[in-house]
Amino acid sequence: MSVIDVAALAETVVTGERPGSREIEFGGPDTLTFNQLAAIVQDVAGRRATVHHIPRPVLRAMSLVARPLNPQLARQSRGAVVLDTIDMSFDPGPVRREFPDLPETGVREALKTCSTATRQRSHEAASLIGRCGASRPSQTHNAGT
Numbered sequence: 001m002s003v004i005d006v007a008a009l010a011e012t013v014v015t016g017e018r019p020g021s022r023e024i025e026f027g028g029p030d031t032l033t034f035n036q037l038a039a040i041v042q043d044v045a046g047r048r049a050t051v052h053h054i055p056r057p058v059l060r061a062m063s064l065v066a067r068p069l070n071p072q073l074a075r076q077s078r079g080a081v082v083l084d085t086i087d088m089s090f091d092p093g094p095v096r097r098e099f100p101d102l103p104e105t106g107v108r109e110a111l112k113t114c115s116t117a118t119r120q121r122s123h124e125a126a127s128l129i130g131r132c133g134a135s136r137p138s139q140t141h142n143a144g145t
Contacts (some may be wrong), residue, residue: 002113004105009099025090027090028104029106038051054080056081058085059078064079
């Protein structure tokens with residue numbers, strides 16, 4: 001799910017005619033495994049890397065052993081166990097039927113949009129730096145004179 005989709009849902013709920021406070025489950029449109037997500041990220045980034053899997057028993061042991069030495073690693077290991085054991089699938093049907101006009105931005109499209117925006121900002125920043133650098137008077141340093 002993209003921030004674009006979340007913003008559209010928030011706007012629809014806040015400005016719409018559906019009063020009341022309630023919880024709306026929202027996700028999708030892609031249901032991906034972590035391997036599929038990693039492959040999409042690599043594809044969009046134009047890079048390849050080997051995906052390594054740490055067995056659950058090793059993650060559990062890491063979470064205990066690392067706790068006194070590296071609490072952050074221990075938390076990450078516990079989180080990885082949770083993410084590896086819970087069902088994270090989502091049925092977008094009910095929310096899509098209730099809000100049929102919401103955008104459905106897939107992971108690949110969202111990453112490409114983010115990547116393009118990042119490149120544009122980098123180019124604009126480099127251009128600005130170039131203009132600022134070109135407008136500075138040159139400085140000459142004479143050593144020993």
